[in-house]
Amino acid sequence: MTPEEFRTEALLLVDWVADHRARIPDLPVAAQVAPGSVRAALPMSAPEAPEEIADVLADLERIVVPGITQTQHPAFFGWFPSNASLASLLGDIASGGVAALGITWQSAPALTEVEQVVTDWLRDLCGLAPQWRGAIQDTASTGTLVAMLAARERAGEHSQEGGGMQAVPAPLVAYTSPQAHSSVPKAVLLAGFGRDNLRFIDVDPVTYAMRPEALAEAMAADVAAGRRPAVVVAAVGSTGTCAMDPVAEIVRIARSHGAWVHVDAAMAGSAMLLPEMRHLFAGVDEADSLVWNPHKWLGTILDCSLLYVRDVDHLIRCMSTTPSYLRSAVDDEVVQFKDWGIPLGRRFRALKLWFHLRLEGAEAIRSRLRRDLANARWLADQVAAEPDWRVLAPVDLQTVCVRHEPGGMTGEGLDRHTLDWAEAINASGRAFVSPSQLDGRWMVRVSIGAEATERADVAAMWELMKESAGAC
Ligand SMILES: *Cc1c(COP(=O)(O)O)cnc(C)c1O
Numbered sequence: 001m002t003p004e005e006f007r008t009e010a011l012l013l014v015d016w017v018a019d020h021r022a023r024i025p026d027l028p029v030a031a032q033v034a035p036g037s038v039r040a041a042l043p044m045s046a047p048e049a050p051e052e053i054a055d056v057l058a059d060l061e062r063i064v065v066p067g068i069t070q071t072q073h074p075a076f077f078g079w080f081p082s083n084a085s086l087a088s089l090l091g092d093i094a095s096g097g098v099a100a101l102g103i104t105w106q107s108a109p110a111l112t113e114v115e116q117v118v119t120d121w122l123r124d125l126c127g128l129a130p131q132w133r134g135a136i137q138d139t140a141s142t143g144t145l146v147a148m149l150a151a152r153e154r155a156g157e158h159s160q161e162g163g164g165m166q167a168v169p170a171p172l173v174a175y176t177s178p179q180a181h182s183s184v185p186k187a188v189l190l191a192g193f194g195r196d197n198l199r200f201i202d203v204d205p206v207t208y209a210m211r212p213e214a215l216a217e218a219m220a221a222d223v224a225a226g227r228r229p230a231v232v233v234a235a236v237g238s239t240g241t242c243a244m245d246p247v248a249e250i251v252r253i254a255r256s257h258g259a260w261v262h263v264d265a266a267m268a269g270s271a272m273l274l275p276e277m278r279h280l281f282a283g284v285d286e287a288d289s290l291v292w293n294p295h296k297w298l299g300t301i302l303d304c305s306l307l308y309v310r311d312v313d314h315l316i317r318c319m320s321t322t323p324s325y326l327r328s329a330v331d332d333e334v335v336q337f338k339d340w341g342i343p344l345g346r347r348f349r350a351l352k353l354w355f356h357l358r359l360e361g362a363e364a365i366r367s368r369l370r371r372d373l374a375n376a377r378w379l380a381d382q383v384a385a386e387p388d389w390r391v392l393a394p395v396d397l398q399t400v401c402v403r404h405e406p407g408g409m410t411g412e413g414l415d416r417h418t419l420d421w422a423e424a425i426n427a428s429g430r431a432f433v434s435p436s437q438l439d440g441r442w443m444v445r446v447s448i449g450a451e452a453t454e455r456a457d458v459a460a461m462w463e464l465m466k467e468s469a470g471a472c
Helices: 003-026 053-067 086-098 109-125 140-155 183-190 212-224 247-256 268-273 275-281 294-298 312-319 350-360 362-385 411-428 455-471
Strands: 133-137 172-176 198-200 228-235 260-264 289-292 305-309 389-391 399-404 432-438 441-447
Touching: 003 053, 086 350, 109 133, 109 305, 109 350, 133 140, 140 172, 140 183, 140 228, 140 260, 140 289, 140 305, 140 312, 172 183, 172 212, 183 198, 183 228, 212 228, 212 247, 228 247, 247 260, 268 275, 268 289, 268 294, 268 362, 294 305, 294 350, 294 362, 305 312, 350 362, 362 389, 362 399, 362 455, 399 411, 399 455, 411 432, 411 441, 411 455, 441 455
Parallel strands: 172 198, 172 228, 228 260, 260 289
Antiparallel strands: 133 305, 289 305, 389 399, 399 441, 432 441
């Protein structure tokens, strides 16, 4: 394809995207396809001869769009806000356009240095201490794995340079909340700690936040048994209820054992942009590493996750490998992001953050986040005031966990009722929620914060909830 052909075809695609985004409110929210049906609609083998862009776009419309749950829909209240702002999409297109090879500073100095600038911008917008250094990772899952490897190497005194974990005298132990995201146990296991050395610490029965006393007890018991507390992962905005683990107290306890503290604020991190919400993040500045995802509530299109560390030299010692063909004369003066994570070749993800922030400005983003917080509080108030309905966890941010508990319904009958009305909402195509278990019982999470969601959409959702639960 020549640049001139690209110009013609890209303009068609951009038109298509603009039309598509404009009609999303008219689409069903949940993907309405049966398993295998998208695959069955596509040819079994790749074309030998070039096809027309019009045909490709027609299939995009006919086959692909119905196979997508519309997270940009104003009635999307599922898993977490997965906003893909159009400003950041422009940055993503620009990233492909400049076609940078991000393997070393030399291969694309601008890729490295724009990334340094935007990670510093975000750090400052979040009111975090200037000691933090950030790098963009693909996802929080990767960022948390990198943090677990760094924590392991600190507790194991760089055992990877010798006999590895197999040579560490005392087993290393990791601690987290049972409410933590599944990426946390996954990272702990991938980092080689072993399931026997992963502790899920009790949470408070009302707030679902980790109980510091329980953490202190578990760490003391491990030390008494000859094990070494190595890392605590604090869930700051847990996945089930958006609970906020008390980081300041966790840091104090972890420090007394020399353990690393990693903060997983993948969903909730956006709220650090709001000075009035920062009390929920007290102590984060004292942690060792922090991950949060602009690709969720903030609205920078997937994939864009930030990993911050305070001791970057330690991270580099864990991650660097420098074969002769990647060395250069300026290595001492520049940042080599390949040594801050796992991949060698990195995309120019900084451009989507750069475009997003420059084209929208921080103040508009803050107002949108405040709108969502107010909408969540409004919904929680409606639910709490309605007989037979219950708000199950504190609504600190934008997640409202609810249950409809009509007179006398308990146990498995109540579970069936909850799943039925949630399924009725999703099947209607009018809105989307994700049911989830809390204390062994099903509940419905209403996760507010799609870019398009206004108060009227939340009010319509509340009517739909009452209607669906009433009919089940
Ligand atoms: C979404 C989420 C993750 C996982 O994020 P990915 O970027 O998809 O890996 C981890 N932790 C929390 C708290 C989350 O909300």
